Amino acid sequence: MLELKNLSFGYEPQHLILKNISLQLGNNHQHVIGLIGPNGSGKSTLFLNLVGVLRPTSGQIIVDGQPVKYHKHNLQALRQKIGIVFQDSDQQLFYSIVQDDVAFALNNLKYDTTEIQRRVQEVLEELDIWPLRKSPIQYLSGGQKKRVAIAGILVLQSEWLLLDEPTAGLDPDGRKRMAQLISHLVARGQKIILSSHDMDFMYDVCDYFYLLNAGQIIAEGTKKTVFTNQQLLENNKLEQPWLVKLHQKLGLPLYNNAQELFDQHDSM
């Protein structure tokens, strides 16, 4: 479990971006946790605190009962426990050949060569980019780069995966594949925290939400609790997902995802 205890953070100490956040992630069968909030509310900053790239100004992060320590070897262990995929894939790719890039962290951690090859192949196949393994990264499209960046984290087999704006720049097919990838990862036990402004996507894939505004968690709950509260969404400049609009404006049942709606329609 990940726990934040009175966590505050400021890039400058006198100007706090995250303000006294306390929460427990991974409780109550939460598998895909959505972090939502308007631009500049602190979502990426919170992610960077969770993976130890940024150090809280005050308060603590506790991972499986142990407070995070910021020595180099502790941070290396933390990154094997919590992997992050940045919004901008260019931030985490080294512009080498795909398979070398994906193997980079495992090489750094001095894994055995056979194990590295096995994991890299497994993940590239899983993400459907095995045919690209020998391609130079600079020749890939944005969506392909995103998958390579995810592959480079998945090979670490971390318990937690943080995805910052995973659908940014993806076409509808890429977006659909991302949703499929998330459900596939969750089915095999991966815990995911993701942040996105695409509320339809978030509604589809997440099972619990935290709403961040001006560095504070101002609401949390299931998709039903958060997304049927129109005032809360308006106050925080968030779009209501189309399935919730169908429910509230046309009186349809509140479906969990589009597939549920279409299955229901087909069986009529």
Ligand SMILES: Nc1ncnc2c1ncn2[C@@H]1O[C@H](COP(=O)(O)OP(=O)(O)OP(=O)(O)O)[C@@H](O)[C@H]1O
């Ligand atoms: N490196 C930095 N130095 C100083 N201030 C920063 C830095 N990075 C972010 N900020 C500020 O911190 C605040 C929160 O930014 P952050 O990127 O965490 O928000 P966000 O919720 O992820 O936003 P968005 O939805 O636009 O991606 C903003 O006011 C931003 O200007």
